[in-house]
Every structure is written in structure tokens, then in C-alpha cells.
Amino acid sequence: MTDITVIGAGIAGLVCAQQLTQVGYSVKIIDKSRGVGGRVATRRLFETKADHGACYLKPKGEFSQRLVTLLSQKGDLEVWTDTLHVQENSSSLTANLQSSLPYTAPEGMNVIAKFLAQGLQINRGERVKKIDLNFQNQWHLTSQTNQEFTASSLVVAIPAPQAVMILESFAQNLLDNNFLEKLRGVEYYPAITVMAGYTESSAQPEWKAITFTQNSVLGWIGLDSSKRKNPTQPHFVIHSSADFAHKNFESEDLEQVGREILHNAASGVNLPWLNNPQWMQVHRWRYAFPKTPLQQTCLPAETSLPLVCCGDWCGGNLIESAILSGIAAAEHINCKLQQRELPGINFFDAL
The missing domain is CATH 3.90.660.10 (Polyamine Oxidase; Chain A, domain 2)
Incomplete structure (x- = not known):
């Protein structure tokens, strides 16, 4: 089991993972693609x-x-x-x-994403098909290749409609309506x-x-x-x-x-x-x-275990928005865990 699993190796997911990895949390990224970067693509x-x-x-x-x-x-x-x-x-x-x-x-x-991905543990070519809580009170994820992942915290760093498809289908009973309504509102x-x-x-x-x-x-x-x-x-x-x-x-x-x-x-x-x-x-x-980004830097859920969504659809639609959203998601997770001192903008210096 890892401390944090991040779904999505776009800019927000990579930044979030760097923030948390650099202060000692164990972090694993899962992404459906063979590469990293999402729409920062070459x-x-x-x-x-x-x-x-x-x-x-x-x-x-x-x-x-x-x-x-x-x-x-x-x-x-x-x-x-x-x-x-x-x-x-x-x-x-x-x-x-x-x-x-x-x-x-x-x-x-894509060199931007490769720069941000340095030193991170990334499972590529794994599309998450199911999310639930197991009997040990851990987030339990299953991919389409039937790989299983467990973590105490979850970051969903993919486009909001994709997050809706995953979370509505398998974790809706764990999520409040306000959270889902905000997620559905992003087009x-x-x-x-x-x-x-x-x-x-x-x-x-x-x-x-x-x-x-x-x-x-x-x-x-x-x-x-x-x-x-x-x-x-x-x-x-x-x-x-x-x-x-x-x-x-x-x-x-x-x-x-x-x-x-x-x-x-x-x-x-x-x-x-x-x-x-x-x-x-x-x-x-x-x-x-x-088209309709949220006016907040990340979207946390009121769940028994930490869960937060992030991406450039939080606070804007640019790479700057994705970076800020990834940092905000890391801050939320860190606050729920051991409240370590995150590097903030200084995380670039360790790469």
C-alpha cells in the first residue's frame, strides 16, 4: 500500500505527486496513457x-x-x-x-511533463475502472488489466467528466451531492x-x-x-x-x-x-x-479517507492553473495526513 495514489499523469497530477514525494510520502501515479503530460503532448x-x-x-x-x-x-x-x-x-x-x-x-x-515526472513512480497504460473502500479501510483501485492498488489517500487528476464516470459508477455512495454536482458542472x-x-x-x-x-x-x-x-x-x-x-x-x-x-x-x-x-x-x-472551469483550485470530497480532484479545470484552463491545482491538492492531502512542510514553488529546485 502507498500513502497516496494519484490518477492521472497530467501537469496537475505530476505537480501534486512531486509536492508529496519530496517530503517523504509514498506516492504512486496511475495513468491510462503510455506517456506523461496529458494534453501537453508531442x-x-x-x-x-x-x-x-x-x-x-x-x-x-x-x-x-x-x-x-x-x-x-x-x-x-x-x-x-x-x-x-x-x-x-x-x-x-x-x-x-x-x-x-x-x-x-x-x-x-512534452519535455515539460518529462521534467516534472522525474523520480516519480508511474504505472503507465493502466486505466482505472473501479474505486471502492476495502475491509482494511483503504482506497482500493482496480485497473482494466485487473491490477490492484491500495492507498490511504486518493487524488483524481484527470478531466472532470472522466472523474465523474469513475466516481459516479463506483463510489457515489461515498460522495456528497454537492461534490458530484460541482464535478458534473465542468464541461x-x-x-x-x-x-x-x-x-x-x-x-x-x-x-x-x-x-x-x-x-x-x-x-x-x-x-x-x-x-x-x-x-x-x-x-x-x-x-x-x-x-x-x-x-x-x-x-x-x-x-x-x-x-x-x-x-x-x-x-x-x-x-x-x-x-x-x-x-x-x-x-x-x-x-x-x-469550457466551465471551477472557481476554486481543487475539489475535495467529504469522505472518510482523503479524496481530492484537481486539474487545469480548477481555477482556469492554463498550465499555470494546472500547477496551482496540483499544489492545492497536495496541500489538502498533507493537511489530512501528517501536515509536513511542503516545498511549494521550491519543488522545482529538486528536479
């Missing part, structure tokens, strides 16, 4: 990498600024551009000079993301990224190859609008959906050759962006 493909989740990091507070400083000193992050573009309707591009500069990672944005925007690569001779656009504010199909396009060291060919990452993703999310022909996104991007940014990629991959994000 995919290796066709001899390059593409950030198909979080595209860049803007330091919006003390914690994300500290993270950017440390990773920049290590050479893992660097300033991407001082100008990001916006397109409203079909109007021309507006260049927005950035007061807070966006940072990207030449080796992929997400979906997105469909296209990653596409082109020939070396393709003309490069002058812009690095465009946000579409009123486009029925497109949400964002970025020249992802501009983040890489010595890229061999241009490649783009394109996020759909939430409305388009909602309408097409369950499509059986995901490649055709991706080609529709590419077609709209080609006409929307006046680059006809975007219609003819050398390679293309499409990814669904069911929980892309919190």
Missing part, C-alpha cells in the same frame, strides 16, 4: 515531432514563470516568436505583438487536430501561428516545424473549432474529417498546397479545453 512521426496538444507556454504567473526560467536555462524551452496572428471571419490577418512571449520546446512540449470543448507534413520546396508562410476567432471549421494553425532545430520539411498542426469537432467527433472516417480541416485551412490562409500533404495524422481531443 507525437513522434515521419522523422520529426509535432505538438498536437498544448502548442506553446506563456508564463502567466509565478509558477509557470519559474518553470520557464528553469527549462530555458536547461535549453529545453526557447522563445518562439514575438508576434502571433489573429483572423476574424475571412478578414486579413492581424499581427499581435506579444507582451508575454510564447515559449516552445525544440524537442517537443469541455472538444477539438480535432491535424498534423500534416509537406515537401521541402513548399513555400513557407511569414507567420508562425494564427488563431481563428469566428471560423466555423478552424480554431488555430501553427507552423510546428518552426519550433524544431534544422527541420527537414515544413509541417503544420491545425486545431479545429469546437463546433466543428462536436459535429464530427464520432465520424468513422477521421481521415476525411482531417482533409476537410486541411481544405479550409488552405483557403483560409491562402496556401493552396496545404491540400496536398506528404503525410497526415488526425487526433481527437474529447476534452481539449475546459
